[in-house]
Amino acid sequence: MSPDDQRRVLATLTPMAVRHYAQSRGWISVEGVRGRIWLLRHQAHPLRQLVIPMDADDPGFVDAMADVLQRLAELEGRVLEVVLSDLQTPDADVLRVRVVHRDSDAGQLSLTSDVMLRDGARRALLAAACSVIHPVTYHPRMTRSEAESLLAACRAGQTEFGSYVIKVICPLYAVPETLDLYEPFTRRVVRHLMKTTAELVDSIEQTSIETYIDAQKERPRLSANLCEALLRMQTRDDEQPRERDAGHLELLTAWASDPHVPPPTPTQVPSRVVIKAEYLPEIERAASLLRPAAMRTREELFIGTVETLDGTVGADGRRSGDVTFSLLLRDSESIRARATLSSEDYDVALQAHQGGIAYVRLNGVLRRGPRINRITSLRSLELLESAD
Amino acid sequence: MTPQDIEAELSYAYLHAVASHASVACQVASRMHDGLGIDAMLTLRHDFGPPAILTDITLHLQLKATTRTPVHNDGRFSYFLKDAQEYERLRKASSLPPRLLAVLFLPTPQADWLTCAAEQLVLRKCAYWTSLRGAPASKNDSGQTVYLPDTQVLSPDGLRALFERVAHQEELLYVP
Numbered sequence: 001m002s003p004d005d006q007r008r009v010l011a012t013l014t015p016m017a018v019r020h021y022a023q024s025r026g027w028i029s030v031e032g033v034r035g036r037i038w039l040l041r042h043q044a045h046p047l048r049q050l051v052i053p054m055d056a057d058d059p060g061f062v063d064a065m066a067d068v069l070q071r072l073a074e075l076e077g078r079v080l081e082v083v084l085s086d087l088q089t090p091d092a093d094v095l096r097v098r099v100v101h102r103d104s105d106a107g108q109l110s111l112t113s114d115v116m117l118r119d120g121a122r123r124a125l126l127a128a129a130c131s132v133i134h135p136v137t138y139h140p141r142m143t144r145s146e147a148e149s150l151l152a153a154c155r156a157g158q159t160e161f162g163s164y165v166i167k168v169i170c171p172l173y174a175v176p177e178t179l180d181l182y183e184p185f186t187r188r189v190v191r192h193l194m195k196t197t198a199e200l201v202d203s204i205e206q207t208s209i210e211t212y213i214d215a216q217k218e219r220p221r222l223s224a225n226l227c228e229a230l231l232r233m234q235t236r237d238d239e240q241p242r243e244r245d246a247g248h249l250e251l252l253t254a255w256a257s258d259p260h261v262p263p264p265t266p267t268q269v270p271s272r273v274v275i276k277a278e279y280l281p282e283i284e285r286a287a288s289l290l291r292p293a294a295m296r297t298r299e300e301l302f303i304g305t306v307e308t309l310d311g312t313v314g315a316d317g318r319r320s321g322d323v324t325f326s327l328l329l330r331d332s333e334s335i336r337a338r339a340t341l342s343s344e345d346y347d348v349a350l351q352a353h354q355g356g357i358a359y360v361r362l363n364g365v366l367r368r369g370p371r372i373n374r375i376t377s378l379r380s381l382e383l384l385e386s387a388d
Numbered sequence: 389m390t391p392q393d394i395e396a397e398l399s400y401a402y403l404h405a406v407a408s409h410a411s412v413a414c415q416v417a418s419r420m421h422d423g424l425g426i427d428a429m430l431t432l433r434h435d436f437g438p439p440a441i442l443t444d445i446t447l448h449l450q451l452k453a454t455t456r457t458p459v460h461n462d463g464r465f466s467y468f469l470k471d472a473q474e475y476e477r478l479r480k481a482s483s484l485p486p487r488l489l490a491v492l493f494l495p496t497p498q499a500d501w502l503t504c505a506a507e508q509l510v511l512r513k514c515a516y517w518t519s520l521r522g523a524p525a526s527k528n529d530s531g532q533t534v535y536l537p538d539t540q541v542l543s544p545d546g547l548r549a550l551f552e553r554v555a556h557q558e559e560l561l562y563v564p
Binding site (some may be wrong): 033 | 483
């Protein structure tokens, strides 16, 4: 952001919103100040103060806001642009997903990884929303109306500097207060997402996922859907073996500064959770444990397209082997899955691939994996007739 | 470097030296502040004790340097501020953070600006500060003559005294 842009944004801030933001982060009012300003001091650093003009038409407003911004950023240890962005959205919890990976060092990510990251973030919020409404270990369809209303109100913010960061702005009052909740639905969802992900990571690091899942049998917080969403956000090397330092993913939250909805303390809900790449197999195992047992071996009908053909020519001179499909699932999710095909099925896949956007229908068992999903027990594969 | 560049750099060096000696943090303005006509920011975190309630004070400074010998009259120096827009910004500035004008008066011969020897580093003459807050509007498009009290020397002691005045919420108004 250029300095001119920064000043333009500073000029749009509302004094009350800046004051609420500061108060939600440990700044308290100082009495006895003269003039139309609010003076605040920090609880943990008593000498540190903020001077916020009460009137946006004060001739020194931008000047003073630049000073406030710099002080906030310094104490929070965050860059100016990120704090400024949060000051612009006082009535929203802002979720950031940061990818730290060798591919993202230059602030770039493959287009496919970016799409997966955004979809994963969207699905993580959806899964958390469904669990807030109906806590079960698996949501067959994530189509709860409140969850969908929340997702519809969420906005994607501009990507930010710092490896690769996407931002989802979740307005606090996205869902009308019909659920008789003591705090807005959005806050419950974001709180659930952060707390549950932190608990999952903690169980991997400290105990075991079995212990964690057993402990919440009565009222499950973690769902297979949330695990799958977290897996989806990971930058993929597909078939490449994972290196020891394969990076990590961070979920970060900047809580809204609405004075009627105080933010949770860091001990109640962390505002940062780090998911190391090496935890992925455990998260996949958690997803598998949380899915209904019948799903693990249940044959299903899938519709999809053929994405890649990696077969080899056999002794009979015909090609067979691995094929990657893009499958459309019931809740409009699409996933990539690999299957090992016989030469007959491979011919069908080849025809579909050559036909451009040609769909296939297949029956088999979907086994989800941390990096690649697989179709096993493939019973049939056929080319779908073209609609025209 | 042009002589004007050297004058500007010497004014920063002067400010850094004086501020450091007074335990005041001095920061060259960021790009964001630069666009607001601020050259440097001085910050002091200090509790001067009651009734002073400000403990974290930043002063915004516009820095100037000149080799023109100023007219000294009635205990004040005159200085012609060439930029009318800068004058407007300074006179309309809000009280917090205070925005001040500081002018370093250098000797005319360039060779005398700074001398360096084993025993001493000498930057000749000194800078004064003033607040233009509340000054009248200018009728001149090319600039405005402003006055800097000779008591307002930008020295370590002068700087601490200035911060103490701000800590007590004293309004720094222009004295024409």
